[in-house]
Amino acid sequence: MKPIYILLIMGTLLTNLAIANSFESDTFKTKSNKDVVITFIKHGSLMISVDGLYIQIDPVSSYTDYSKFPKADFILITHEHGDHLDNKAIENTTKNDTRLILNQSSRNIISKGEVMKNGDKQKLTKSISIEAVPAYNTTKEHEKFHPLHRDNGYILTIDGLRIYIAGDTEDIPEMKYLKNIDVAFLPINQPYTMTVDQAVNASKMFKPKVIYPYHFGDTDVMQIKKKLEGSGIEVRLRKME
Numbered sequence: 482m483k484p485i486y487i488l489l490i491m492g493t494l495l496t497n498l499a500i501a502n503s504f505e506s507d508t509f510k511t512k513s514n515k516d517v518v519i520t521f522i523k524h525g526s527l528m529i530s531v532d533g534l535y536i537q538i539d540p541v542s543s544y545t546d547y548s549k550f551p552k553a554d555f556i557l558i559t560h561e562h563g564d565h566l567d568n569k570a571i572e573n574t575t576k577n578d579t580r581l582i583l584n585q586s587s588r589n590i591i592s593k594g595e596v597m598k599n600g601d602k603q604k605l606t607k608s609i610s611i612e613a614v615p616a617y618n619t620t621k622e623h624e625k626f627h628p629l630h631r632d633n634g635y636i637l638t639i640d641g642l643r644i645y646i647a648g649d650t651e652d653i654p655e656m657k658y659l660k661n662i663d664v665a666f667l668p669i670n671q672p673y674t675m676t677v678d679q680a681v682n683a684s685k686m687f688k689p690k691v692i693y694p695y696h697f698g699d700t701d702v703m704q705i706k707k708k709l710e711g712s713g714i715e716v717r718l719r720k721m722e
Contacts, residue, residue, distance in 0.1 A: 526545075561589075581595065668695060681709060684709060
């Protein structure tokens, strides 16, 4: 390969990483001291990277230009609503061996990907596993937004670090069975997801070490931080409206 082409490729990669790095991110350590970097894009869209692997969660092209991001090794889709399922964003972050994991109703729309249903578990790599967990509405007259058994939340276990991405859900009873969650993303945006008090209740049910309110629109999520003071649960606020 000619030097000029190598320089062009390296320049493109550096530009892509610069765009990805323009978003806020936090780093967590795994049990063997690996860095897991979580990049906060917007709303329900996140990127997780570890060991040179990239996991995109609910990428949506109206939030950023995904063609400028590193290509994903895994893409996780929680459900089919347009602020979570966007085929353009999926295509822009897909390479030849990207694995797309989604719920059945999302696959019905875009006709590709591997379906996981509530309760399914699998290994993604030697050190990364995934579990699909329930995500649904319980408030009367809100069940139509996210009905029982249709949508997914996901638990990623990365070399012992457990990350819960709740998807669009309320404080459902299944949350009390979540164990050893290090990092949790909880949606706060009624009528579609949780109220502040529901998010506080959800946090107390499974006691994650750190929670991030996300998908929160105009909700005053500072109230969650105030209500969980002294609980032992750290609340971190990022630009995930």
